Amino acid sequence: MSNSSLKSIAKKLSLSESTVSRALNDYKDISLSTKKLVNETVVELGYQPNIFARRLASGNPECLGFVIPWRDGQLNDPFLGELMTGMSTALTKIGWDLTVLVAKSFENEVELFKKLSMSKNLSGLIISRTLRNDERFKILKDLKIPFVAHGRSINCSTSSWLDVDNESAFFDMTKHFISLGHRKIAHICGPNVYNFSIQRIEGWKKALMKSGIQIKSEFLQVADLSFDGGKIAMDKLLKLKDLPTAVSCVSDTVAMGAMQSMRNHNLSPGKEISLMGYDGLELGAWIDPPLSTMTQPIQTVGKNLAEMLVNLVDGKKKPSDLQKLVRANILRRATDNSPMTTS
Amino acid sequence: MSNSSLKSIAKKLSLSESTVSRALNDYKDISLSTKKLVNETVVELGYQPNIFARRLASGNPECLGFVIPWRDGQLNDPFLGELMTGMSTALTKIGWDLTVLVAKSFENEVELFKKLSMSKNLSGLIISRTLRNDERFKILKDLKIPFVAHGRSINCSTSSWLDVDNESAFFDMTKHFISLGHRKIAHICGPNVYNFSIQRIEGWKKALMKSGIQIKSEFLQVADLSFDGGKIAMDKLLKLKDLPTAVSCVSDTVAMGAMQSMRNHNLSPGKEISLMGYDGLELGAWIDPPLSTMTQPIQTVGKNLAEMLVNLVDGKKKPSDLQKLVRANILRRATDNSPMTTS
């Protein structure tokens, strides 16, 4: 049963434990024939290595940590499950584990990092919710903890990260509005502590410029990344004498707040004013009218994050060689339409 | 730095490693004075035990697994993050870890269990999304894997579980409708493979009976646990000659589908027909009108689940002694009102 160890396999095959171990770890000084033998008896006995013994002996924890993005007692990441599913599936494939960590504040998180750097319990870390100027990059580098970030930062050129191409996404979104005939396109952006806020603004701007549309500063409203934030921002937009005909929102949540604001002003989203969110939240399809948005393949992202970190830990790659940009795709539902001719 | 081990502490204090170890583990054959000394040098040197060595030697993985409820390629648990945060905080307090597992199908999950029972990598398991007749209870018991379930099942009397008091919740919800003046109260329930579906129906029924309201079978509609499911169920309800004035929905998602259906029939949720959801999804506040619902303290639930399992693993309690019911609370937003007098 569970009492199958290296020893039992060795005894059964009249080999030494070390040979069996090296056979399993695919050392090149073991003949193919014995490797085959060993592998056969492994399945026969249902052998499962004791990972703690292995990790103790090898010094490799074979275990990745994911820092749950928890801030201000608020946690609103509908993707968390899918992201972690992606990570976990990638890791179980190679026998590694994924353990979760929570940091309730920035200080708490730094403290966590320090502890981790002492107790070498984790091979590496995956962090998310990166800020525009995220100190964690430097801290982790100084502590020599291998990590990959979900999202970029100003000072991430020598680190490993995976991010959505925010600029392209909002470039595409804005272009899409333009192709629908819109000229007056506003953007509700997020707080500029987040790097993606800046990038998304950039995408919006570039699309307008490329089409020769002048950028009006009052068409750019910054909002908290929340329902209320979106509502307030749209309220301001609706106070303008010259209203936009389309609004690109930094997130679905914000877009839903914006829709609320429109309803309060007796405007129908997708009619007088088109709008799009970003994130591809499923619940966007549940409201009336269903919210157009942009999606990214979250699960693949999780898988990639894990694989990148493994490569980093194994020393196969340098951090700066592990940087990846994924693209988001437009998901049309009902709030992106051509402008009303009457306007 | 990180090279502080038991040995370094022992050397510094001229003690043996074993004494230091036992001092740290609070053995009673160590004098208080040396315990104090040891603890002081521990903080001085910033000692962090090597958990792999400890786990290997002690035979206790000190590590709990959480099976991510993944089914049919669908994962829609907005609570996942909060739940896991609760678990993780409870565990880090005692130096244990939380690792996540994903099972993409039932067979996959059973296979996972079997592997786990051989390789003693995990001290125990937390499972969720329990079915009315959930085979996992028996399987895990047979494999002698300690576990606690988030949610009950038919055959869970000898197991450890934590669940919301679904019956009370829907009893309360229905009573609430009644106190608002409603008499014609329908219920959209979930598929009866889920235990909570049955329990929620029960709560609804009992409240009606207690108030002497006759239960009309056409007022009970079963729906898939999805937006579309809710929409379809409400469509059926609206075909009735004698319409209900209130509808209690098995989940917020379903309730939102029901709202969609009402809009399609030119009815305003909370006006002609009141309705309530269940889960306390934040997004329920983002729609128009905001959805009334019921909430539970998810993070506390996560914490409890972890603590229960630890007690189970430590052998301090029997599974049947670890069963806990938590209550859900009404969260009034805008869709629960008194019936219209005209009707």
Place this chain on the structure above:
DNA sequence: TTTGACTCCGAAAGCGTTTTCGTCAAAAAT
């Protein structure tokens, strides 16, 4: 025949804890 290279494997020393058992002095009981 010697030398060298190459292939394959075993011996053994770790990895850093825990835990059992034995020891020895001092305190308590006889």
Place this chain on the structure above:
DNA sequence: ATTTTTGACGAAAACGCTTTCGGAGTCAAA
């Protein structure tokens, strides 16, 4: 004064694996 008990600690064997090193055997080249 002798025995028994108690308190406090050290020695040492695990736990199950990895990894380095060396050695035996084979084969071809010198």
